[in-house]
Amino acid sequence: xxxxxxxxxxxxxxxxxxxxxxxxxxxxxxxxxxxxxxxxxxxxxxxxxxxxxxxxxxxxxxxxxxxxxxxxxxxxxxxxxxxxxxxxxxxxxxxxxxxxxxxxxxxxxxxxxxxxxxxxxxxxxxxxxxxxxxxxxxxxxxxxxxxxxxxxxxxxxxxxxxxxxxxxxxxxxxxxxxxxxxxxxxxxxxxxxxxxxxxxxxxxxxxxxxxxxxxxxxxxxxxxxxxxxxx
Numbered sequence: 001x002x003x004x005x006x007x008x009x010x011x012x013x014x015x016x017x018x019x020x021x022x023x024x025x026x027x028x029x030x031x032x033x034x035x036x037x038x039x040x041x042x043x044x045x046x047x048x049x050x051x052x053x054x055x056x057x058x059x060x061x062x063x064x065x066x067x068x069x070x071x072x073x074x075x076x077x078x079x080x081x082x083x084x085x086x087x088x089x090x091x092x093x094x095x096x097x098x099x100x101x102x103x104x105x106x107x108x109x110x111x112x113x114x115x116x117x118x119x120x121x122x123x124x125x126x127x128x129x130x131x132x133x134x135x136x137x138x139x140x141x142x143x144x145x146x147x148x149x150x151x152x153x154x155x156x157x158x159x160x161x162x163x164x165x166x167x168x169x170x171x172x173x174x175x176x177x178x179x180x181x182x183x184x185x186x187x188x189x190x191x192x193x194x195x196x197x198x199x200x201x202x203x204x205x206x207x208x209x210x211x212x213x214x215x216x217x218x219x220x221x222x223x224x225x226x227x228x229x230x231x
Contacts, residue, residue, distance in 0.1 A: 019039075019041050020039060020040045020041065021040070021041045021042075021043065022040055022041065022042045022043075022075070022078075022079060022082075024079065024082075024083070025042040025043050025044060025079075025082055025086060026043055027043050027045070028043070029045075030043035030044050030045050031045060031046050032044050032045075032046050032049070032069065033067075033068045033069065034068070034069050034070075034071050034078065035068045035069065035070050035071065036071060036073060036074050036075040036077075036078050037070075037071065037072055037073060037074050038074045038075050040075035040078075041068065042078055042079075042082055044082060044085065044086055045086065048085055048086045048087065049085060052084065052085045052119065052120070052121065053085055053117055053118055053119045053120075054118035054120075055116060055117030055118035055119070056085070056117050056118075056119075073109065073113050074109075076106060076109075077106065077109045077110050077113055078113070080097050080099075080102070080106070080110050080122075081110055081113050081114060081117070081119060081122060083096055083097055084096050084097070084114070084119050084121045084122040084125075085119060096121060096125070097125065098125065099125050099126060099128075099129040100129070102129070104133060104136065104137050104140070107126060107129055107130070107133075108137075108140055108144060110122060110126060111123070111126035111127070111130070111144055112144065114126060115148050127145075127150060127153060130144070130145075130153065130157075131153060131156075134153075134156060134157045134160055135160050138157045138158070138160035138161045138164075139161055139164065139168070139169060139172035139173060140172055141153065141157045142154055142157050142158055142161060142173065142178075142182075143172060143173050143174060143175050143178060145157065146175055146178050147175040147178075158182075158185075158186060161182070161186055162186055166183070169182060
């Protein structure tokens with residue numbers, strides 16, 4: 001998917017206006033400048049974009065010359081994302097983020113940006129971190145994994161969504177078609193358990209015999225008879 005962005009002249013129209021520039025990505029020799037949704041500038045070398053990101057090498061980025069490219073993500077997200085793209089300079093020493101101390105909401109925003117701009121290193125790190133917080137934020141992880149085709153983690157985290165009430169699920173599973181699939185597969189499992197305080201994971205793969213990503217492959221497939229009878 002081509003990233004959504006537009007460019008604007010980098011000159012200031014107001015003599016008193018001083019642009020905010022990232023303290024990390026501020027190399028005056030950089031040949032492309034990005035502007036976050038909250039108006040922070042990031043100066044990046046194009047050669048690093050080409051080496052680490054497939055998304056930033058597509059138009060409109062390659063056509064930009066001495067202009068500022070507007071991105072839809074805030075500074076907090078881009079500050080992390082660009083650390084996966086741009087190596088540190090002599091004055092700015094840093095490692096690629098491990099994402100361990102990042103708040104979940106920021107993690108999901110970075111993960112989505114990584115998918116959008118095809119920053120492969122960030123994709124993998126974000127998935128590893130999601131795996132660690134599967135029980136804490138299963139709905140958001142399921143939404144992300146299903147949207148981007150990470151079926152194995154989607155199946156794993158789906159088990160942790162069983163006890164959520166439908167209104168909560170509907171607010172989190174925003175990817176088109178995902179909520180309907182959740183209702184057809186996960187919601188009935190809640191009623192198969194004789195004791196709702198003890199939800200048996202084996203129901204998911206043995207009694208049900210239908211993993212979550214199977215519903216992606218065949219959306220017309222009906223739930224098993226034992227489940228359908230209880231709907």
